[in-house]
Amino acid sequence: MVRHFISRGVLAAVAVGMLQSPALAGGLERGGYNIDLLFDTSRFTAEAASTFVMPDRKLKNVRDVDTTTGFPPPGTGPGGGNLNGLSTSADGSSDYWSPRIGVKAGIGDYADCMFDYSEPWGAHKNPGRNWAGANEDIETKVESRNYALTCSYRFDMGPGQLRLIGGGFYQEVYGFQERLVQDFTGAPVPFTGVGRLDLEGDGWGWRAGLAYEIPEYAFRASLVYNSEVKLKDITGTLDISQVNGTAPFDVHGAQDMPDVLELKVQSGIAPDWLAFGSVKWVDWSQLQKVPFCTAAVTGRCTLDNDATTLDLGYRDGWTVMGGIGHKFNEQWSGAVSLTWDRGTSQGFGSQTDTWALGVLGSYSPTKNVEFRLAGVLGLMTGGSSRTVTINGERYGEKANYDFDDDLVAAVSTSVKFRF
Numbered sequence: 001m002v003r004h005f006i007s008r009g010v011l012a013a014v015a016v017g018m019l020q021s022p023a024l025a026g027g028l029e030r031g032g033y034n035i036d037l038l039f040d041t042s043r044f045t046a047e048a049a050s051t052f053v054m055p056d057r058k059l060k061n062v063r064d065v066d067t068t069t070g071f072p073p074p075g076t077g078p079g080g081g082n083l084n085g086l087s088t089s090a091d092g093s094s095d096y097w098s099p100r101i102g103v104k105a106g107i108g109d110y111a112d113c114m115f116d117y118s119e120p121w122g123a124h125k126n127p128g129r130n131w132a133g134a135n136e137d138i139e140t141k142v143e144s145r146n147y148a149l150t151c152s153y154r155f156d157m158g159p160g161q162l163r164l165i166g167g168g169f170y171q172e173v174y175g176f177q178e179r180l181v182q183d184f185t186g187a188p189v190p191f192t193g194v195g196r197l198d199l200e201g202d203g204w205g206w207r208a209g210l211a212y213e214i215p216e217y218a219f220r221a222s223l224v225y226n227s228e229v230k231l232k233d234i235t236g237t238l239d240i241s242q243v244n245g246t247a248p249f250d251v252h253g254a255q256d257m258p259d260v261l262e263l264k265v266q267s268g269i270a271p272d273w274l275a276f277g278s279v280k281w282v283d284w285s286q287l288q289k290v291p292f293c294t295a296a297v298t299g300r301c302t303l304d305n306d307a308t309t310l311d312l313g314y315r316d317g318w319t320v321m322g323g324i325g326h327k328f329n330e331q332w333s334g335a336v337s338l339t340w341d342r343g344t345s346q347g348f349g350s351q352t353d354t355w356a357l358g359v360l361g362s363y364s365p366t367k368n369v370e371f372r373l374a375g376v377l378g379l380m381t382g383g384s385s386r387t388v389t390i391n392g393e394r395y396g397e398k399a400n401y402d403f404d405d406d407l408v409a410a411v412s413t414s415v416k417f418r419f
Helices: 008-013 015-023
Strands: 044-055 058-064 096-107 111-118 123-125 139-157 160-180 194-214 219-226 229-239 249-257 260-270 273-282 289-294 308-311 317-327 332-341 354-366 369-380 383-385 388-390 393-395 399-403 406-418
Touching: 139 194, 160 219, 160 229, 194 249, 194 308, 229 289, 273 332
Parallel strands: none
Antiparallel strands: 044 096, 044 406, 058 399, 096 111, 111 139, 123 139, 139 160, 160 194, 194 219, 194 229, 219 260, 229 249, 249 289, 260 273, 273 317, 289 308, 317 332, 332 354, 354 369, 369 406, 383 399, 388 393
16 A cells, blocks of 8 residues: 655645634633644654744723622621722733644554644633732633544545544643632731632543545545543642631542544645635533532532532533645745634633634745744634523622723744654
8 A cells, every 4th residue: 555645735734723723712722632643644753833822801891799798897798898999900811832742653554643742721810919800810720731642544445545543641630710708908917818729630531533535635534523531530729828817628529621523624626725624612511610629528529518619601612714725835835724713601701702814834944844833813802791690500790891802812833853
């Protein structure tokens, strides 16, 4: 069987989709899942990529909607105090990096295997202590690590080749949240009133899929499913020592990270021209209120026996991308793409629809080396975060705010070596 070769310039065009879909998507998505390296036609390939994303979400008209206080005096409610004298604007996003490293090996003429490290999930907001929504969030940070092995087996079918794809991955998720539990401004107490929740968990997942390729036409269609990852034993600490002087105590909980289904298609449309696109669904709706309980709760942690919660209130994510790539010569190729991502917020939070335009350039000084540089400029649509009821649970009971259309930019670099 002859191993077919698709030009480096054509393959490079798909990198735009690799940048845009995860880097600007909703929920907790950052690097997402990506197995494009598995399709590289060289016997051995190594790739390293890094994406820097710069969202510029600005919150305005912030209002503390629960001004009661939860600790005596006077002990009238859980609101933490009246913060409406603080700033009514804040930063609603933070810049972040998203790295990926992968190695792929061809096994005979029929099989390929790829190992990769990525950071698929993450979030970082740091509006600080001095805004009217500090009782909802001072700083939240979520990070992840994913180690995956994916293999495929190809065989001839009709004018092309059918590829069966399967693999597994181990995932770690960790992070923290700080918020103002009680405002002690002006009170003669030695506490800040800030509470902190630290968490970490891990679990296993699997992937399966199909791809059909016709190398002569640079055609490939793939459908890949990535399973949910059950974080059955999330552990951590809840520290409210700056609220009431007690020592930090252990907490536990459980949450599934979402399953993902993605369809990708590319095809040559003229000599040295390629059209490509993708549709992705992510099951973010399973992340609603995530409860955490003290060690005294030995059974399942629920919203009826929790000590605190992470309030997300997401709906499913959809991302649609399309673009065109062109090979200029043996060294240079490029691509442009347009991506739409449906926001995952449902009236609570600031994750609204995003539109993004991407441009990529690829340079191959030799047949064994390829450098890529891509940039994205996107528009995050405006909206508001209000007190809402989702699936019978209340969200946004601490702060409400508005936000206008805002810009997001991203830059991605990568290098690939073939042997």
